[in-house]
Amino acid sequence: xxxxxxxxxxxxxxxxxxxxxxxxxxxxxxxxxxxxxxxxxxxxxxxxxxxxxxxxxxxxxxxxxxxxxxxxxxxxxxxxxxxxxxxxxxxx
Numbered sequence: 658x659x660x661x662x663x664x665x666x667x668x669x670x671x672x673x674x675x676x677x678x679x680x681x682x683x684x685x686x687x688x689x690x691x692x693x694x695x696x697x698x699x700x701x702x703x704x705x706x707x708x709x710x711x712x713x714x715x716x717x718x719x720x721x722x723x724x725x726x727x728x729x730x731x732x733x734x735x736x737x738x739x740x741x742x743x744x745x746x747x748x749x
Contacts, residue, residue, distance in 0.1 A: 680724040687722030691715055694724070698749040702728055707735020 682690045694713040702711035709729040716723045726749070730736050736744050 680726070682722050682724070684717060684720045684722050687715060687717070687724075690722070690724065694726075694749070698726070701748075702739065705735065705739040707731045707738065 680690075691713065699711050699713060702708050707730055709731055711729070712727045714725055714727070726747070728736075733744070740746070740748050
């Protein structure tokens, strides 16, 4: 997880991807994965108090689709309310 801090050092955003890279799927399954993100994960993030936005961009590269989960939060406490105590572990 990569944390983005504001000028006061308050955590405002998190980028998560496995091994500090992007989640990957075969291109043939990328629409299915993107649909899961759009119908389950993104609504779950966005409905959590303290979430200020969530996005799951996809990049196609040959036979592989790369995904990156980008979320914005008002506080680290809001992230913990969503993800649990260990915020380094992805929920999706």
